[in-house]
Amino acid sequence: MEKRLLLISNSTNYGEEYLAYTKPYIKNFLGEKPVEVLFIPYAGVAMSYLEYANKVNEVFTEMGYSFKSIHEADNPAKAVKDADCIVVGGGNTFHLVHELHKNELLEPIREKTEAGTPFIGWSAGSNVACPSLKTTNDMPIIQPESFETLSVIPFQINPHYTETILPNHAGETREQRIREFLEINPDIVVVGLKEGSMLHIQNNSVKLLGNKTVKVFRKDEPALEFDANSNLDFLLK
Numbered sequence: 001m002e003k004r005l006l007l008i009s010n011s012t013n014y015g016e017e018y019l020a021y022t023k024p025y026i027k028n029f030l031g032e033k034p035v036e037v038l039f040i041p042y043a044g045v046a047m048s049y050l051e052y053a054n055k056v057n058e059v060f061t062e063m064g065y066s067f068k069s070i071h072e073a074d075n076p077a078k079a080v081k082d083a084d085c086i087v088v089g090g091g092n093t094f095h096l097v098h099e100l101h102k103n104e105l106l107e108p109i110r111e112k113t114e115a116g117t118p119f120i121g122w123s124a125g126s127n128v129a130c131p132s133l134k135t136t137n138d139m140p141i142i143q144p145e146s147f148e149t150l151s152v153i154p155f156q157i158n159p160h161y162t163e164t165i166l167p168n169h170a171g172e173t174r175e176q177r178i179r180e181f182l183e184i185n186p187d188i189v190v191v192g193l194k195e196g197s198m199l200h201i202q203n204n205s206v207k208l209l210g211n212k213t214v215k216v217f218r219k220d221e222p223a224l225e226f227d228a229n230s231n232l233d234f235l236l237k
Contacts, residue, residue: 002203003114004029005152007129008122009159009193011090019059022122025198025209027063030085030118036066038083042099043091043124045141056089070105080108083117090123090159093136094144097128101145113152123159126193130156135181135190153201154189155235156181161192161215175215175223182219189235190217199232206232 006029013021037060044052053069060067065085073079080086086109088096100106113119113129121129127136128149135156162174172180178190193199197210208214208228216224216235226232 002116003152003201004116004203005113005119005121005129005201006198007126007153007157007193007201008120008198009126009161010195011122013196018055019122021196021210022198023059023063025200026120029120029200030063030065032064034064034066035118036068036084037087038079038085039067039069040086040088040096040100040105040125041069041071041091043089043093043096045092045095052089052091056087060087076103076105077108080105080112083112085118085120086112088119088121088125088128090121090125092141093124093127093133093138094140095142096124097133097147097149098142098144100128100149106148106150110150110152113150119152122198126157126159126199129153131188132156134185135178153236156185156188156190157199158190158192161194175217178217182217186219191215191235192217192223201236204233204236206235208232 008022012018039053039056041049041052049071057067070076070079127133129152130149131151132147133149134147135158137160158178192215194212197212200207200209213225213227
């Protein structure tokens, strides 16, 4: 089976409804056949899992897909095993990874994704597809068992990537923080995924979707910029 992932930078563009810009891409990714989505709301902190699930449920049912949330499952690992599609929402990546470890779900999700079950994630949900959570932008509000994540792709994503510098702000830029990561993790490639964009991964192919460019960082090399017409398959090698 081909591995299939849709890794989205952010859920909502400024001035739009929740997940609005993602709907055509999700619909194209999942197709017209009946699909039951299994949602993982563990990145949610400021709202309850039920509130988060209801919010996402509205979007997926509107697109014609059935929906369940893993927080309501008696056996979360079995829910993963039975899932037609796994969807991981954004929020706080540390909390998400903490809950995935606590519920022993990393390996079941990894196995399902590697076997071809479609995986959709945005923000923190994209982070967990990587080898670790180390390129998240989130505050470490809770300590996971480890920083290990799903490792269903061999590179790191920095979602919400921006080159904006606030006036009179002397803190590090996003690129400087990524460069710090590369000093300690020199063999890992980091993808700066701008808001409004996503990566579609199918087997050995990587395509950038949306109207933004993407930045690719390697240690001791200039950052490279690619658009939607570029071949990004090298990210999987």
